[in-house]
Amino acid sequence: MLFDIVSANSAPLPSEPWWRVFYDFSSLTQSINTSLNDAMSPFWTTVTEMLIIGVLFLLFYAVVGLFLVYAERKVCAFMQNRLGPNRVGPFGIFQTIADLVKLLFVELIPIKNADSFLFNLAPFIVIIAGFMALAAIPFAMGLHAIDLNIGVLYVIAVSAMGVIGVLLAGWSSNNKYSLIGAMRSGAQIVSYELSVGLSIITIVILAGSMQLSEIVEAQRAGWFIFRGHIPAFIAFIIFLISSTAETNRGPFDLAEAESELTAGYHTEYSGIKFAFFFLAEYMNMFIVASIAATVFLGGWMPFHVGNWVGFNIIMDFIPPFFWYIGKTFFVIFLMMWFKWTFPRLRIDQLLTLEWKFLLPINLVNVLIMAFIVLMGWHF
Amino acid sequence: MDKIQLGEFIKSIDPDLEIKDGKQFTEVLVPSSKLHSLATQLKEKEEAQFDYLFCLSGVDYGHDLGVVYHLRSTIFNHVVVLKTRTSERENPQLDSVSDLWKTADFHEREVYDLLGIKFTNHPDLRRLFLDNSWGFPLRKDYVDDINIVTK
Amino acid sequence: MAFNQIMFILFSAMIIVFSVLTVTSRKILRAAIYLLFVLVSTSGLYFMLNYQFLAAVQLTLYAGGIVVLIIFSILLTSHLSKKFEHSGWKKNIFSAIASLAGAILSIITILDYKFSATSEVAKEVDMRLIGKSLLSVDYDGYVLPFEVISILLLAAMIAAIVVAKNGGPAKAQSPLINQK
Amino acid sequence: MEEKVKNITTDEQQEYVINMGPQHPSTHGVLRLVVSLKGEIVKNVQPHIGYIHRGIEKMCESITYPQIIHLTDRMDYLSAHINNEAVCLSVEKALEVDIPDRVKVIRTIMSELTRIQSHQLWWASFGMDLGGLTCFFYGLRDREKILDIFEETCGSRMIVSYNCPGGLMYDIHPNFQKRVKDFIKYFRKILPEYDQLLTGNVIFHERSKGIGKLSLKDAISYGITGPSGRASGFSCDVRKHEPYSAYDRIIFKEILFTEGDTYHRYVARIEEMWESMNIIEQLIDNIPDGPFAVKMKPIIKLPEGEYYQRVETARGELGVYIISDGNKNPYRVKFRSPNFVNLSVLNQIASGFKIADLVAIGGSLDLVIPDIDR
Incomplete structure (x- = not known):
């Protein structure tokens, strides 16, 4: 069902070690589900569960967003001495909160001749696309909002919708820089989606499933990047490059290239609406990093x-959520590293890279x- | 060519020109009508090849307006200074040399902007720094009570 | 009322409202956005039916692909301030008749069909099954349509390249001229 | 309105005009470029300047020569010391004053330090133009070290005004030699880091090679001097051709390339930093003893005549053309500023490239706007 918190197939097997039961969130979510079911009708149970998940995601979104802004500033500062x-x-650490408070109080400048409906809608589309993608991500054992059996496809599909917000923002601002930024962003995201999809499909072939929980489960014997020989590694590199491009981050931040287009598609946005774009950028980064992880x-x-049994047991003691967060932040750190060391590409070079190099390599x-x-050659 | 040879060379182009042996460079006083033809020859003659116009300055000489061209040859490394004047102050006109040296394009626009000398055949003679409501500030009779302190 | 019913009514209402807005909006980009909402709501319906693959394809192809392309072409060709003219009464009448006819036809078909109640739980469609039948050469396999569509898409891509190369940019209209 | 649209020719319809500046991150000041685009391709660039025109040439006509020096600081504020030197040399030449060797050597060292710090700032902002924000902080970090040396000796960091007719304002600080040597030692180690961060990067090569080619013929015709001109093969180094101060007694090479694209304009500047360090190293241990200034008359009056003095600033040839009528004020002063001339070539070399390239080309010309407007 759509609104089940619990995924059925992650229930622990009896032969598993105790930590697995201990760290499994499905027992917690299941007990919440049953106690809610006991207390109220199925209708209200679903509504309550939706509310709980919604509030949790909002909190998570805000906290991760704020933390990522802070982390980016620190990483960038570290790179720049x-x-x-x-x-x-x-x-x-409260700098981003102070910034947020400032952004909340900044005047929302109305744009003359702008299409105000679309202008106001655009940041929401970007944010909603991020929220929707977040729903399918398994944060820890048994902890995801929906475990779709086409999870990977769903995430790709939903994250593709963010570009609509960018295009709208650029067009409705009635600003030439914004329009150019939006155009660039459109061309860029539509192209790089192919690479993102294909590099994930490489792993889907290896895993034999599109369900994210199953993909994770299939890596019990070893992470796919190690098991899949060189192709998996190539796919990882391509995924890193193309997902960086898809999130509009440097060195592919052409849509908001500040030295050419001042701020690209969000030039005309101010205050909280700008903050939405700003937050969405970081959340998109978080989402692609968690997909990579x-x-x-x-x-x-x-x-x-x-065969290092002792080492493996010690590793097992670290809760799964921290493993997930750690890997995600490692990928995020890689992306920040790119951004702060490379100069920006030009739009034609960007498209050449995708269509003439990444796509053929990927195929x-x-x-x-x-x-x-x-042939069964993988590990 | 040294300064003397240069003087003789210019005499050979047009014997009517007045040549002054300045402290630094050979200076040639050119009537405004002959300016463009002399400049063309200085640029194109094999022995001279003044291909680098390194300075073009407009000067207000009191009753005359003039332009000073500093020319250099990157091959022979000799310098000549051309000076031309026009006594017209209301509608001063000189020939443009921007077809010979492209750098003259901007320099002449600057001179037009600050001194009001119009250059005929200039491809794009617009004011450069100031807008049309200003006078020509580098002229000696330019008056600005607010911004210029004369004392 | 069951939760599913509420969701169904919500999605249907969204589809109807935004469909009407799509055809009545006088600003072209707004129409495209309403269309996006219609498509997303449709995929919501698919999700409700537990038909996740189709829902995801709906999102990828229509919402993520086609609407983006539509918006992209709107960006290239028209300016913000451009509005459509009001359509004349003749057009209005004819389109009303056409849509009424369509609506009556669909309603008759739906009412005509006997929906039999079933107690079966909706089953999840396995991805492997979809993948196998897409590439199967059996009687119910889809490899032939799959290939035919690929050739069609290839032809469309080549055509697009040809159009773009032969004076495409020269004929394209810049958004600038409609700024008045 | 229908009529209007019909009247426009097809070509004009294609153009999408955007305003770069006066407030734009990559114009480095109040420069306004009106850019006509066809898609992303630049068709035409028209610089609109004058936003900070202060009429320095007019102001010079009503002040005395020592006062002019302080105005020249404000033209190309990154080559402030070299601009000062141009006016001082001009006045000294006119009055036929013999300048002590000590002054000449110190002036040369200071000029080269100025050149290095100017190129550092250029490198920083050029990296930023190309999207590599980290470059900015690396460049500024090292520039601070030179500015500290300036502060200690001149009392000011950027607008130094250290020269005066007849010599220098004050003697050098006792720490000067040590600190300069320390800096050279430090910077010799750090300059390869610049190459690691930007010069060796594939993206940077893609972005800069073959972009904005300026042929030798055009370079001479447009009068593009400085590293930008030398990248095209125009041998225009005033230090070499018309040595002033102590440049006649040192060995250095003029950095010349023939390609004339953005990449070589970049490399020319990096190489110049190495060369400047060589020059400083040759001089820093051999500063002769002697007075730091010659006594001049309290009121300097130039004999009637015309004086033209060229110096090599960080951006090219600065010419000071003084017409004197024998008074304490000059009759007319003309500054042939390198940036003004370098800007004029922008349309020629940027047309046909993308907007991103326009930014790169503009950055590689290293424009300082107050020097254009004066």
């Missing part, structure tokens, strides 16, 4: 090395991977 924010709170790096699966890579799986 600076200290970064260090005045508001210890180590400046889930599909390539084993999601919440701990790191195991062949061949898919074939090789299919062949490897067919």
Whole structure:
């Protein structure tokens, strides 16, 4: 069912070690579900569950967004021999909150001759696309909002919708820079979606499923990036590149290239509406990083090395949620590293990279991977 | 060519020109009608090849308006200074040399902007720094009571 | 009322309202956005039916693909301030008749059909099954339509490239001229 | 309205005109470029300047020569010391004053330090133009070290005004030599880091090679000097051709390339930083003893005549053309500023490239707007 919190197939097997039961969130979610069911009618149970999930996601979204802004500032400062924010709170951790408060109080400048309906709608579309993608991501064992059996496809589909918000923002601002930014962003995201999809499909072939929980489960014996030989690694690299492009981040941040287009599609936005775009950028980054972590790096699966039993047990003690978060932030750190060291590409080079290099490599890579799986050569 | 040879060379182009041996460079006083033809020859003659116009300045000489061209040859490294004047102050006109040296395009626009000298055959003679409501501030008779402190 | 019913009514209402808005809006980009809402609501219906693959395809192809392309072409060709003219009464009448006819036809068909109640739980469609039948050469396999569609798409792509190469940019209209 | 649309020719319909500036991140000041685009391709660039025109040439006509020096600081504020030097040399040449060797050497060292810090700032902002924000902080970090040296000796960091007719304002600080040597040692180690961050990057190569080609013929015709001109093969280094101060007693090479694209304009500047360090190293241990200034008359009056003095600033050839009528004020002062001339070529070399390239080309010309407007 759509609104089940619980995924049925992640129920623990009796032979599993105790920690697995302990760390499994499905027992918790199941007990919530049953107690709610006991207390009220099925209709109200569903409504309550929806509300709980909604509130949890909102909180998660806000916290992760704020933290990522802070993290980006610190990482960027580290790359640039600076200290970064260090005045508001210890180590400046409240800096983003202070910024948020400022953004809330900033005047929303009305744009003359702008299509105000679309202008106001655009940030919401971007934000909603992020929320929808978040729903399918397995955060830990038994902890996801919906476990669709086409989870990967769903995430790709939903994250593609964010571009509509960008296009709308650029068009409705009645600003030439914004329009150029939106055009660039459209061309860029539509192209790079192919690579994102194909590189994930490479792993889907290996996993034999599109269900994200099953993909994670299939990596119990080892992360796909290690098991899939070179093709999996190539797919990971391509995914990193193309997902960086899809989230409009440097060195592919052409849509908001500040040295050319001032701020691109969100030039005319101010206050909280700008904050939405700003937050959405970081959340998109978080989403693609968690997809990368889930599909390539084993999601919440701990790191195991062949026969090192002691090491493996120690790794098992680290809760799955931290594994997931750790991997996600590792990928996010990689993306920040790109952004702060590379110069920006030009639009034609960007499209050349996709259509002449990444896409052919990717297609061949898919074939090789299919062949490897067919012959049973993978680990 | 040194300064003397340069003087002789210019005499050979047009014997009527008045040549002054300045402290630094050979200076040639050119009537405005002959300016463009002399400049063309200085640029194109094999022995001269003044291909680099490194300075073009408009000067207000009191009753005359003039333009000073500093020319250099990147091959022979000799310099000549052309000076031309026009006594017309209301509608001063000189020939443009922007077809010979492209850098003259901007320089002449600057001179037009600040001194009001119009250059005929200039491709795009518009004011450069100031808008049309200003006078020509580099002229000596330009009066601005607010911004210029004369004392 | 069951939860599913409420959701169904909600989605249907969205589809109807936004469909009407799509055809009546005088601003072209707004029409495209209303169309997007219609398509997303439709995929919501599919999700309700537990037909997740179709729902995701609906989102990818229609919402993520076609609407983006429509918006993209609108961006290239028209300006913000452009509005459609009011259509004349003749057009209005004819389109009203046409849509009424369509509506009556659908309603008759739906009422005519005997929907038999079933107690079966909706089953999830396995991805492997879809994948296999897409590439199967059996009687119920889809490999032939799949290939035919691929050729069609290839032809469309080549055509697009040809159009773009032969004076495409020269004929394209810049958004600038409609700024008045 | 129908009529109007019909009258426009097809070509004009294609153009999408955007305003870059006066407030734009990549114009580095109040420069306004009216850019006609066809898609993303730049068809025409028209610079609109004058937003910070202060009429320095007019102001010079009513002040005395030592006062002019302080105005020249405000033209190309990154080459402030070299601009000062141009006016001082001009006055000294006119009065036929013999300048002590100490002054000459110190002026040369200061000029080269100025050149390095200017190129550092250029590198920083050029990296930023191309989207590599980290470059900005690297460049500024190292520039601070030179500015500290300036502050100690001149009392000011950017607008130094250290020269005066006849010599220098004050003697150098006792720490000067040590700190300069320390800096050279430090910067020799750090400059390869610039190459690692930007020069060696594939994206950077793609973005800059073959972009904005300026042929030698055009470079001479447009009068593009400085590293931008030398990247096209125009041998225009005033330090070499018409040595002033102490440039005649040192060995250095003029950085010349023939390609003339953005990449070589970039490399030319990086190489110039190395060369400047060589120059400083040759001089820093051999500063002769002696007075730091010659005594001049309290009121300087130039003999009647015309004086033209060229110097090599960080951006090219700065010419100071003074017409004197024998008074304490000049009759006419003309500054042939390198940036003004370099800007004029922008339309020629940026047309046909993309907007992103326009930004890169503009960055590689290294424009300083107050020097254009004066």
